Amino acid sequence: MTVYLDFNATTPVLDEVADLVYKVMTEEYGNAGSRTHEFGVAAKRAVEIARAQVAEIAKADKTEVIFTSGATESNNIAILGLREFAQQSGKKHIITSKLEHKAVLEPIEHLEQQGFDVTYLDATAGGQVDIAQLKAALRDDTVLVSIMHINNETGAIQPIGDICQLLTEHDAYLHVDAAQSFGKYPFDLDNPRIDFISVSGHKLYAPKGIGALIMRRRGFIKPPLKPIHFGGGQEKGLRPGTLATPLIAGLGLACELASKNAEKWLAHVSELKTTFTAVVSELGAEVNGQNASPYVINFSVPGINSEAAMVKLKGIIAVSNGSACTSSSYTPSHVLTAMGLDSERIAGAIRVSFGVTTKQLPIADITAALRSLL
DSSP, X not given: OOEEOBTTTXXXXXXHHHHHHHHHHHTSOOOTTOOSSHHHHHHXXXXXXXXXXXXXXXXXXXXXXXXXXXXXXXXXXXXXXXXXXXXXXXXXXXXXXXXXXXXXXXXXXXXXXXXXXXXXXXXXXXXXXXXXXXXXXXXXXXXXXXXXXXXXXXXXXXXXXXXXXXXXXXXXXXXXXXXXXXXXXXXXXXXXXXXEEEEEGGGTTSOTTOEEEEEOOBTTBOOOOOOSSXXXXXXXXXXXXXXXXXXXXXXXXXXXXXXXXXXXXXXXXXXXXXXXXXXXXXXXXXXXXXXXXXXXXXXEOTTOOHHHHHHHHTTTEEOBSSOTTTTTSOOOOHHHHHTTOOHHHHHTOEEEEOOTTOOOOOHHHHXXXXXXXX
16 A cells, blocks of 8 residues: 655645534534524634634734635735735835745736836755845835745745844734644744744645635734735635635644644654655665755655656655646756756655654665665
8 A cells, every 4th residue: 555655745634623524514514604593603613713723823813813725825815915005105025035835936926027026035055045145135125025934845944033033123024834834843933023824724634725824913003914805805804705614623623733742743753754764865865955844855866767766656655756736847846946956866856745644664665666766
């Protein structure tokens, strides 16, 4: 049986979460917007419980959480929702990095086409943002800094704490795409200097199609976001549409389970990663990315092409050679390119990502499969 090792692409839904989603779908199916009967009241209650569960991970207030369809939509609201404020204030400079997910880069590129000035920070060889370069890029008219927490391809952890410290005396809004870290890597996201945090349910053992955007107030002042879709006014007028109560309840429970088990989960995946790293190191593997999350390893074995490796590993382990959102394009990884890796190393890059449901690794089979390609 194939062992699933592509948790950065998506995670299975935990049994407890699936049971709750099913219960809400079949027994507590009211519309959270219906306030004239007990079915709607129950749905509203389920939503508010989940809102508090999500907020707790970032030590935010539950009123600062809105539910979305996933991190991609959250990113779009955080970035495009600032457009009107930026235009009115004359602050139309954005700083991001070349390492970001397309769900951040493409909305920013859209604003760039509308006259915004964008600075794309280079990556270090280890896959991190250079704080000195970020400091040099800051301007009086910088309205937004958007830097991910953990890279989806390499697992490289970005220096969010240092970025927060740097922005202490600057009023630019800070957006963190936390799709790969929220709940699983419980560090830095509780920093009150982070204005926006994007959350993805299906990276956290919740269903696909649900996510959240945390929008911290500065004192008592709400961030000046405007909706990018219209119709109904749900979620504080920022995200219209009938709330997906079953999915929201599932995300909330997944967050609660993550909060309770974060240390245990980290210890489990760290052991898996240590074991896997030792195996590929014996084959001469080069690890792509430093200071990386214990949930993922990105590596290249000289002389082995990733496509050939995945064919050989089929039926043994399920892995990928990059982001699930762009893997069908067969273009070189923009992340590894930004890190300055050569074309052969990029062509050989394989991403292996672990999860709490991973029990053991078929070490002998993995080793034999990769050795046969050398």
